[in-house]
Amino acid sequence: AEPDHLREAGITAVLTVDSEEPDFNTGAGVEGVSRSVAVMTAFMMKTDQLTFEKAYENLKTIKPEAKMNEGFEWQLKLYQAMGCEVDTSSAVYKQYRLQKVTEKYPELQNLPQELFAVDPSAITQGLKDGVLYKCRKCRRSLFRSSSILDHNEGSGPIAFAHKRMTPSLMLTTGSQAQCTSYFIEPVQWMESTLLGVMDGQLLCPKCNAKLGSFNWYGEQCSCGRWITPAFQIHKNRVDEMKMLPVWGSQTRKI
Numbered sequence: 001a002e003p004d005h006l007r008e009a010g011i012t013a014v015l016t017v018d019s020e021e022p023d024f025n026t027g028a029g030v031e032g033v034s035r036s037v038a039v040m041t042a043f044m045m046k047t048d049q050l051t052f053e054k055a056y057e058n059l060k061t062i063k064p065e066a067k068m069n070e071g072f073e074w075q076l077k078l079y080q081a082m083g084c085e086v087d088t089s090s091a092v093y094k095q096y097r098l099q100k101v102t103e104k105y106p107e108l109q110n111l112p113q114e115l116f117a118v119d120p121s122a123i124t125q126g127l128k129d130g131v132l133y134k135c136r137k138c139r140r141s142l143f144r145s146s147s148i149l150d151h152n153e154g155s156g157p158i159a160f161a162h163k164r165m166t167p168s169l170m171l172t173t174g175s176q177a178q179c180t181s182y183f184i185e186p187v188q189w190m191e192s193t194l195l196g197v198m199d200g201q202l203l204c205p206k207c208n209a210k211l212g213s214f215n216w217y218g219e220q221c222s223c224g225r226w227i228t229p230a231f232q233i234h235k236n237r238v239d240e241m242k243m244l245p246v247w248g249s250q251t252r253k254i
């Protein structure tokens, strides 16, 4: 039960992301102490604009017995990476939540529904803007642009040491041009394919065309970056559709 101002600061969200199933091996009491240390550290990071290391160090100066487990340290470094704000719709948060799935649900069964994006084909309203991606073969709506989990492009020549790149090729390779797939969050239509299965193909739910693949332990993007877990859709299997706001079409009629 943290005070409201902590909840507002987004600290509670980052610390509870994987706390539904506490690790009882370490003892609930120890876990509780570790958690309160983490909350206090997060609060100092937020209010005094300190780095994680500095805030934790300051706290240990005041309370030498203060100690938190590695899980909380990891979460606070993520909190720092997000600028001490937690945006649960951000790619970094979604990717983090997905990474926790294999730890929390090693059987990959009974996954929480919030891990799956709403199937865009099931939505008739509320899709008035943004970009929709459809199966190139049968036009079924597959996912929205908000489901894409962007990553920084890996350094191709380093990631693929065996594949030498000439300077001229590097010049023509623009930003994101190396990524031949979209890495997305799981969408509801994938659920039956993903449950209990570590890796496999992603097929169009309507026409069964091969769209891409998934692997809970991660896959490498064509740019060289490892994405864990990975749900990738090949860009050449889908079409991008811009959704126009309703008022836009009305304006054009006038």
Ligand SMILES: [Zn+2]
Residues within 6 Å of the ligand: 135, 136, 137, 138, 139, 140, 204, 205, 206, 207, 208, 209
């Ligand atoms: Zn299709």
Ligand SMILES: [Zn+2]
Residues within 6 Å of the ligand: 151, 152, 153, 154, 178, 179, 180, 221, 222, 223, 224, 225
């Ligand atoms: Zn990439």
